[in-house]
Amino acid sequence: MSLVEQLGLLALRRIDPERAHGLALKALNSPFAPLPGPVTSPRLANEIAGLALPNPVGLAAGFDKNGTAMHPLARAGFGFIELGAITPRPQPGNPKPRLFRLREDRAAINRFGFNNEGMEAMAARLEARPRGFPIGLNLGANKDSEDRAADFATVLTRCGPRLDFATVNVSSPNTERLRDLQGADALTALLNGVMAARDALERPIPVFLKIAPDLSAQEIDDIAIVARTTSVDAIIATNTTLDREGLHGPHAGEKGGLSGAPLFEKSTRVLARLSQATEGQIPLIGVGGIASPEQAFAKITAGASAVQLYTAMVYNGISLAARIAHGLDEILASHGYTHISQAVGTKREDWL
Secondary structure, eight states: OOHHHHHHHHHHTTSOHHHHHHHHHHHHTSTTSOOOOOOOOTTTOEEETTEEESSSEEEOTTSSTTSSSHHHHTTTTOSEEEEEEEOSSOBOOSOSOOEEEEGGGTEEEEOOOSOBOOHHHHHHHHTTOOSSSOEEEEEOOOTTOSOHHHHHHHHHHHHGGGOSEEEEEOOOTTSTTGGGGGSHHHHHHHHHHHHHHHHTSSSOOOEEEEEOSOOOHHHHHHHHHHHHHTTOSEEEEOOOBOOOTTOOSTTTTOSSEEEEGGGHHHHHHHHHHHHHHHTTSSOEEEESSOOSHHHHHHHHHHTOSEEEEOTHHHHHOTTHHHHHHHHHHHHHHHTTOSSGGGTTTTTGGGGO
16 A cells, blocks of 8 residues: 555544545545556456456445546456446435444444435436446435335436446345345346346346345345346345444444444355355355455355455555455465466355
């Protein structure tokens, strides 16, 4: 990490977390942002659901909700980025404060509630998106929608022509009753609607499903069945958790979704269980608590073909993506792997 990035992180940690987030996005668009450019190698270059990724380290949804930093993020060492979540209509989200740092735990709690500028603003920005770099969008539903399932298809229809993939997000804990859509019947109906919207696009794109970590073994098995029957292209495991076990510090009891280091083990166990349930037939993307090349490698050996990160950048900076990608390449080489696909799921049983 450069001295400039270290000083920037120290300054951002002294101010309100949500304001710091906004300033970080603006800083990315400045000439001083540490942007190493593409990171790739024969071991790291991968394909998921037809998407060619220069490396398997992606940016999770939530960091760039409204697509205001697409261009610098495409040069930050990531292999792909996911924007959003975006809803059909703009909405302010939940009352502030709604983002909390848990420094002792290297974690964060948020209860944003899908605050975003809406699909029209996102569609306009996507018109000027970076070309030749994989960009996806996390689809959401308006809090006051009369038909939340239809909202996902609406956003996909509007923004899909400028995307490389789209993610159905039914796993945020901050929109009331949203996680109810993870039930087998409701999820099947929702995904069938989204897939119909996808198939109607002039250029159909892969559709991913993002699930919560707070699921029973039976619920994971049910989701695997639904994903197969609806032909979902990949599953992202996982979103934030409601679990608070073992946390420290003054914000440990705040309501919302917990992300960061405490989520690593829980999300990886869900990932491994999902890998077992899908029998390798659906690509998986591992998310939750990744802050090092070793943790990215652990997700891959648990069953992931790619990973995403977000919260760890609060503590380690934007350069973390490139550092993890380079480190992952070295780990793969040290194990004798010539391609990342050879490592996928090789230690799944350790997490079951």
